[in-house]
Every structure is written in C-alpha cells, then in structure tokens.
Amino acid sequence: MRLHRNLTFAVIDSIRDIFNEGVYADKAVEKALKRDKRWGARDRKFVAETIYDIVRWNRLYAEIAEVKVPFDRDNIWRLFSVWCVLRGIDLPDWNQIGDVPVRRIKGRFDELSKIRKFRESIPDWMDELCVSELGEDTWTKEIAALNKQAKVILRTNTLNISKELLQKKLKAENINTQFVPNHSDALILEERTNVFRTDAFHNGYFEVQDGSSQLVAAYLDVKPGMKVIDTCAGAGGKTLHLSALMENKGQIIAMDIYESKLKKLKIRAKRNKAHNITNKVIDSTKPIKKLYGKADRVLIDAPCSGLGVIRRNPDSKWKLQPEFIDNIKKIQQEVLQQYSKMVKPGGKMVYATCSILPSENQHQVDNFLTSEAGKEFIFVKDKKVLAHISGFDGFYMALLEKKM
Ligand SMILES: C[S@@+](CC[C@H](N)C(=O)[O-])C[C@H]1O[C@@H](n2cnc3c(N)ncnc32)[C@H](O)[C@@H]1O
Numbered sequence: 289m290r291l292h293r294n295l296t297f298a299v300i301d302s303i304r305d306i307f308n309e310g311v312y313a314d315k316a317v318e319k320a321l322k323r324d325k326r327w328g329a330r331d332r333k334f335v336a337e338t339i340y341d342i343v344r345w346n347r348l349y350a351e352i353a354e355v356k357v358p359f360d361r362d363n364i365w366r367l368f369s370v371w372c373v374l375r376g377i378d379l380p381d382w383n384q385i386g387d388v389p390v391r392r393i394k395g396r397f398d399e400l401s402k403i404r405k406f407r408e409s410i411p412d413w414m415d416e417l418c419v420s421e422l423g424e425d426t427w428t429k430e431i432a433a434l435n436k437q438a439k440v441i442l443r444t445n446t447l448n449i450s451k452e453l454l455q456k457k458l459k460a461e462n463i464n465t466q467f468v469p470n471h472s473d474a475l476i477l478e479e480r481t482n483v484f485r486t487d488a489f490h491n492g493y494f495e496v497q498d499g500s501s502q503l504v505a506a507y508l509d510v511k512p513g514m515k516v517i518d519t520c521a522g523a524g525g526k527t528l529h530l531s532a533l534m535e536n537k538g539q540i541i542a543m544d545i546y547e548s549k550l551k552k553l554k555i556r557a558k559r560n561k562a563h564n565i566t567n568k569v570i571d572s573t574k575p576i577k578k579l580y581g582k583a584d585r586v587l588i589d590a591p592c593s594g595l596g597v598i599r600r601n602p603d604s605k606w607k608l609q610p611e612f613i614d615n616i617k618k619i620q621q622e623v624l625q626q627y628s629k630m631v632k633p634g635g636k637m638v639y640a641t642c643s644i645l646p647s648e649n650q651h652q653v654d655n656f657l658t659s660e661a662g663k664e665f666i667f668v669k670d671k672k673v674l675a676h677i678s679g680f681d682g683f684y685m686a687l688l689e690k691k692m
Pocket residue numbers: 519520521522523524525526527543544545546549570589590591592619623642
C-alpha cells in the first residue's frame with residue numbers, strides 16, 4: 289500500500305482534533321471526508337478507518353511511541369508511524385516521519401500485548417470497573433469483541449417494503465446483503481459501504497440499526513392501536529421500529545429532554561412514512577404527570593455509559609469518566625421511578641441500555657422493583673446481550689408488567 293500525503297494529513301489533523309480539542313471521532317471523520325470531493329471510495333475508507341484505528345488503539349500506540357496527550361504534531365506523526373509499522377505498511381520518505389525504530393516498535397508491541405489494558409487499549413479505571421462487575425474471563429472476551437469494527441446492519445422498514453424485496457433493491461444498487469438469524473427484519477451488509485446515498489434509503493426502506501438494538505422495540509410486545517410512550521426517544525431509532533411494529537396504527541408519544549434530537553426524529557419519521565408519532569419535549573415534570581396511568585406500553589431506553597457500543601464509538605474509551613457513570617446511574621433510577629408511573633394497570637414497560645454493566649442493568653431493575661413505585665410491577669423477563677457472544681453491540685433489556 290502506498291500512502292498519499294493529502295489523505296495522511298487529513299488523518300493527522302483529525303487525531304489532533306479528537307485528542308487535543310475534544311471533538312467526537314464521528315464528527316472528525318465526517319469533517320475529514322469533506323476535505324476533498326475528488327476522493328474515491330478507497331481514499332475515504334483509508335481516511336475513516338485509519339482515524340478510527342488510531343483512536344481505538346490509542347493507549348497501546350501512545351505507549352509504544354512514548355507520547356502523551358495533548359499531542360504535538362510530532363507526537364501524532366509518531367503515532368501514525370506506529371500504526372504503519374504494526375499494519376506492515378511501508379513508511380514513506382517524508383520529512384515528518386524521520387527515522388522510525390521498526391524493530392523496537394515490534395518488540396514493544398509484543399511485550400505490551402501481554403497486558404490487557406495495553407493490548408486492548410483501555411484506561412485503568414475502566415479495566416478495573418469492568419473486571420469487578422463482569423469478572424476477568426468475561427471482560428477479557430468482551431473487550432476484545434468491543435475492539436472489533438462493527439458490521440453494518442440494516443432494519444427493514446416494514447411499513448414500506450419487505451426484507452426480501454429490500455434485499456433485491458439493494459442488490460440492484462450493487463449492495464449485497466444477507467439475512468440475520470433470529471432478527472426478523474435485519475439485513476447485514478457483506479461489505480461496508482455508504483448506504484445513506486442509496487435510493488432505497490431515500491425511499492424510507494430501511495434504517496441503519498445494530499442487531500441488538502433491533503431486539504428492544506420487539507421486547508415491548510406492542511400491538512397496532514396501542515398508546516405507547518417512548519420516554520428517551522432521542523433521534524428515534526427505536527420509535528421508528530415501534531411505529532413499524534404497530535403498522536402505523538395507534539399512538540406513539542416520543543419524548544426526550546433535547547428538542548434538537550426530536551427534530552431529527554421528525555425528519556426520519558417523514559422519510560419512513562411513520563405517521564403515528566407525536567413528539568413531546570420533557571421541559572418540566574408536567575408532560576410526564578399528565579400521562580400518569582395512560583400508556584399501554586412505556587419504553588425507557590435509558591441514558592447510559594454506552595460501554596456496550598464501544599465498537600461504534602471507540603473514542604468513548606477516552607471521553608468517558610467514572611464520575612459520569614456514577615451520575616448516569618442516579619438518572620437511570622430517577623427515570624425508572626418517574627416514567628413507570630405512565631404505565632396503566634395491566635400495561636407493560638421495557639427498561640433498556642446499551643451498557644454491559646450489571647450496575648446499570650439488572651441491579652437498577654432490582655432496586656426499582658423493591659421501591660415504592662416498583663412494588664406495582666412484576667418482573668417478566670430480561671435479556672443480557674454481550675458482544676463476544678452475539679456478535680452485536682452489548683445491550684440489556686428487561687420487561688416489567690404493571691399489576692391490575
Ligand atoms: C440511549 S439514548 C436513546 C436512543 C434512542 N432511543 C434511539 O433508539 O435512537 C438515551 C436518550 O435519553 C435522553 N435523556 C437523557 N436524560 C433524560 C431524561 N431525564 N428524560 C428523558 N430523556 C433523557 C438523551 O437525550 C438520549 O437521547
């Protein structure tokens with residue numbers, strides 16, 4: 289592989305933005321890809337994948353390169369050189385690269401690979417926390433799976449098309465897919481490509497949604513005609529799925545504390561031809577209290593650490609802080625206490641997170657069930673999805689039923 293200067297400069301600048309300026313990796317990649325309209329698919333793939341690689345393996349590479357955040361420009365070139373050596377890419381004869389100690393880099397890699405926190409590039413606190421919650425064996429397997437690049441999974445929007453016909457339409461646009469066992473509406477891409485440019489996407493035939501995430505709406509056991517409240521709807525990944533499962537019949541109230549996210553949901557709902565969704569911003573306790581005892585179904589897709597979706601957001605390994613997790617756990621219990629009151633007697637509720645930590649998952653549900661508000665509910669079932677077992681994101685979902 290021959291390295292091109294302008295592509296490499298885009299990578300170097302993005303790494304600086306991510307680590308020194310706190311820019312999110314997906315935003316940095318988006319910006320980098322806009323630098324030159326002439327870049328083809330292979331160039332764009334190089335830029336995006338190299339940025340993600342250096343973010344994903346940052347602790348390991350920084351240790352080998354003997355550099356520390358904030359990185360100066362030389363430091364970033366050293367990280368890049370480590371990436372080249374470990375990928376077996378010939379180093380170009382550029383001023384910025386200088387003499388690279390290839391044998392020393394390979395030697396350090398072998399030594400550091402014996403220690404999990406270096407091999408898997410994770411902060412000490414995260415390694416300790418996850419070992420204490422999951423045990424050494426499970427965490428070792430799980431973090432290895434979470435460090436792999438995620439596959440692209442689509443969810444067929446069954447309001448507009450069948451999975452079989454979607455597969456044919458995508459094939460006509462040169463995109464090959466396969467069915468996914470135990471995921472009734474899912475298609476997996478054989479090769480990573482930008483699906484947002486397809487006619488099928490613009491026609492509202494699918495959404496990009498991981499396999500685990502696709503299990504959540506189905507877990508709520510919705511039926512056409514029901515009144516359903518999606519309390520932490522965000523930009524509506526699960527709301528749109530609920531709408532499809534309800535065949536556009538009944539009412540979905542999509543709520544979130546951020547209006548900006550609900551605005552994105554509105555755009556997506558239009559493309560999906562999902563007509564049974566009403567958005568409501570949670571700007572006080574009033575909109576919640578008005579709905580007490582009114583919903584057949586309530587979904588709490590709670591804010592969480594996101595430790596199950598590290599494959600998608602590898603920079604969260606560096607951005608996440610233990611204090612954030614402590615705080616988010618309090619919010620998780622608060623939303624369970626408050627939003628559960630919107631379920632009517634005999635109605636059902638799902639509590640879900642994209643975390644793998646029992647303290648954000650089953651322990652939250654256990655604590656809720658022993659509280660005053662929780663005594664009105666019975667536990668029906670739960671599902672813990674681990675990336676190393678499922679091949680999809682780490683997720684948790686619990687189904688509870690309100691007593692009559
Ligand atoms: C895991 S994300 C939701 C993802 C979304 N359901 C989807 O499928 O695309 C959690 C959401 O909870 C929202 N949130 C945070 N605190 C909240 C609160 N107290 N009440 C309601 N929503 C909240 C966040 O803005 C975020 O959009």
